[in-house]
Amino acid sequence: xxxxxxxxxxxxxxxxxxxxxxxxxxxxxxxxxxxxxxxxxxxxxxxxxxxxxxxxxxxxxxxxxxxxxxxxxxxxxxxxxxxxxxxxxxxxxxxxxxxxxxxxxxxxxxxxxxxxxxxxxxxxxxxxxxxxxxxxxxxxxxxxxxxxxxxxxxxxxxxxxxxxxxxxxxxxxxxxxxxxxxxxxxxxxxxxxxxxxxxxxxxxxxxxxxxxxxxxxxxxxxxxxxxxxxxxxxxxxxxxxxxxxxxxxxxxxxxxxxxxxxxxxxxxxxxxxxxxxxxxxxxxxxxxxxxxxxxxxxxx
Amino acid sequence: xxxxxxxxxxxxxxxxxxxxxxxxxxxxxxxxxxxxxxxxxxxxxxxxxxxxxxxxxxxxxxxxxxxxxxxxxxxxxxxxxxxxxxxxxxxxxxxxxxxxxxxxxxxxxxxxxxxxxxxxxxxxxxxxxxxxxxxxxxxxxxxxxxxxxxxxxxxxxxxxxxxxxxxxxxxxxxxxxxxxxxxxxxxxxxxxxxxxxxxxxxxxxxxxxxxxxxxxxxxxxxxxxxxxxxxxxxxxxxxxxxxxxxxxxxxxxxxxxxxxxxxxxxxxxxxxxxx
Numbered sequence: 001x002x003x004x005x006x007x008x009x010x011x012x013x014x015x016x017x018x019x020x021x022x023x024x025x026x027x028x029x030x031x032x033x034x035x036x037x038x039x040x041x042x043x044x045x046x047x048x049x050x051x052x053x054x055x056x057x058x059x060x061x062x063x064x065x066x067x068x069x070x071x072x073x074x075x076x077x078x079x080x081x082x083x084x085x086x087x088x089x090x091x092x093x094x095x096x097x098x099x100x101x102x103x104x105x106x107x108x109x110x111x112x113x114x115x116x117x118x119x120x121x122x123x124x125x126x127x128x129x130x131x132x133x134x135x136x137x138x139x140x141x142x143x144x145x146x147x148x149x150x151x152x153x154x155x156x157x158x159x160x161x162x163x164x165x166x167x168x169x170x171x172x173x174x175x176x177x178x179x180x181x182x183x184x185x186x187x188x189x190x191x192x193x194x195x196x197x198x199x200x201x202x203x204x205x206x207x208x209x210x211x212x213x214x215x216x217x218x219x220x221x222x223x224x225x226x227x228x229x230x231x232x233x234x235x236x237x238x239x240x241x242x243x244x245x246x247x248x249x250x251x252x253x254x255x256x257x258x259x260x261x262x263x264x265x266x267x268x269x270x271x272x273x274x275x276x277x278x279x280x281x282x283x284x285x286x287x288x289x290x291x292x293x294x295x296x297x298x299x300x
Numbered sequence: 301x302x303x304x305x306x307x308x309x310x311x312x313x314x315x316x317x318x319x320x321x322x323x324x325x326x327x328x329x330x331x332x333x334x335x336x337x338x339x340x341x342x343x344x345x346x347x348x349x350x351x352x353x354x355x356x357x358x359x360x361x362x363x364x365x366x367x368x369x370x371x372x373x374x375x376x377x378x379x380x381x382x383x384x385x386x387x388x389x390x391x392x393x394x395x396x397x398x399x400x401x402x403x404x405x406x407x408x409x410x411x412x413x414x415x416x417x418x419x420x421x422x423x424x425x426x427x428x429x430x431x432x433x434x435x436x437x438x439x440x441x442x443x444x445x446x447x448x449x450x451x452x453x454x455x456x457x458x459x460x461x462x463x464x465x466x467x468x469x470x471x472x473x474x475x476x477x478x479x480x481x482x483x484x485x486x487x488x489x490x491x492x493x494x495x496x497x498x499x500x501x502x503x504x505x506x507x508x509x510x511x512x513x514x515x516x517x518x519x520x521x522x523x524x525x526x527x528x529x530x531x532x533x534x535x536x537x538x539x540x541x542x543x544x545x546x547x548x549x550x551x552x553x554x555x556x557x558x559x560x561x562x563x564x565x566x567x568x569x570x571x572x573x574x575x
Contacts, residue, residue, distance in 0.1 A: 014480065015393045017389075021386055023390070023408070025382075025447070025450065029443055030447040031412075034415075034420075034423070050430065053431070100310075105311055106311065107314065111315075111317075111318055113562045114321075114322065115321055116558070116565065118321065118324075120554055121555070124526045124530065125551050129324045129327070130324065131533070132328075132331065132544065138339070138342070140327060182566060235416040235417070237510070241530065242529075242530065242533065260511070263425070264515050269426050273426075275419075276422050280416075286414075287411060288411070291411075
């Protein structure tokens with residue numbers, strides 16, 4: 001007993017206690033729910049059976065129901081389109097901005113920091129702002145597009161099945177771009193200036209310098225930013241809730257929103273859990289690749 | 301082109317880019333100050349006429365803003381406390397050692413950081429309701445959000461702890477401090493900036509959280525401001541000035557905090573996210 005106390009006070013026991021407190025917490029509120037999620041995906045869980053910890057087992061019934069759902073294919077396509085389009089534009093615009101603010105001029109760093117104002121806002125508020133910006137009759141975006149002659153009649157972004165997903169993608173690009181920009185700016189700042197000077201002496205122009213120095217030197221950063229982009233995009237929920245609620249007719253429903261709808265709108269927690277299990281496997285797969293690759297390149 | 305002209309040109313471009321990017325925020329404030337009819341003017345009025353400050357006074361009472369903001373603060377404070385108290389120790393240990401077990405723990409924590417709340421809320425809701433935690437919905441929400449914020453906090457704080465030389469802590473031990481004494485008297489004070497930035501980021505996340513709150517808190521009187529906003533968003537809404545006034549009241553404190561701490565947030569964020 002005494003030795004235990006001494007260890008807790010002065011030895012390895014102290015560290016063990018600290019780390020196990022956090023791990024125990026995460027086990028209770030993340031680890032166990034992960035396992036429980038798999039269990040309830042094989043059970044029938046509705047409002048009436050909520051009170052008990054274990055429910056009637058139904059085998060693969062929930063999985064079959066989800067895969068045969070008429071919405072399933074649409075949701076899969078939407079999820080892929082939403083993720084790829086968001087990540088692509090967040091990344092390319094973020095990279096362009098990072099390159100621009102990497103040039104030395106007075107106030108460059110300060111200006112760059114301003115963009116994070118978008119990133120610190122609650123997702124739900126961002127969604128509500130874009131809901132208003134994209135309004136069909138009185139939205140300022142429609143007004144600008146009409147005045148520029150880019151469209152001939154207003155687009156009903158939120159209620160047109162062809163545009164509802166694009167509406168959420170636009171908001172998500174705005175929301176996620178600054179984070180991409182900041183991370184890429186850090187990578188750019190780490191490239192030694194002499195490399196560029198040497199290349200300039202050798203007669204390389206700006207485009208050549210970008211492709212022979214910037215891109216190769218940024219490989220690790222770019223990989224990390226893209227992986228983080230996918231991970232964050234697969235977490236996006238608030239924008240859907242605030243702009244389209246997944247509608248109309250499921251035209252802007254993505255997997256993470258569908259899972260929540262099945263659980264909390266249709267109160268079919270078993271089917272909600274099915275999608276949750278599948279998507280969690282996808283997210284964990286992407287992040288495992290991300291963690292492994294960053295460790296190899298930059299030692300974690 | 302000489303340096304001065306180049307600088308002015310770049311500065312002008314930066315100004316335009318920032319102006320375009322921040323337009324949605326400007327539009328929120330301008331709309332909130334318009335009259336019920338001028339929000340629907342065609343073409344839109346880009347400058348407000350006479351500012352309609354009474355909209356703010358009106359929604360303050362009608363939309364129960366004090367109650368919503370209180371609940372948001374309650375949840376954000378709870379999340380920050382739970383996350384910081386439980387997470388700081390772990391971050392310290394993870395920064396102090398390098399071995400296989402630490403690597404495994406780090407890997408587990410990184411993996412838990414990426415779990416989307418909208419997917420985790422299904423098992424958490426079912427489990428919480430069967431063990432009775434949903435009788436205390438705000439506490440349940442705090443516990444659920446903290447499991448999401450803690451990995452992020454640990455990663456950020458670990459970076460802060462790693463900048464503190466081991467020798468300082470060893471000197472404190474030689475002077476007769478216990479491990480806990482050295483941690484509280486030497487290490488934590490030295491790392492306080494990093495911990496503070498991480499805690500502020502967590503607080504902001506808790507303040508704006510939506511998924512867990514809307515799923516776990518059924519009682520309207522206990523719901524935070526994020527849900528208060530969605531109550532406005534019925535189909536065919538017309539009161540956009542009131543909604544924008546609500547949004548402005550909700551995010552202005554966050555934006556003010558961000559402007560004050562911009563430099564710290566940017567550096568804290570970048571040190572944790574990529575290393």
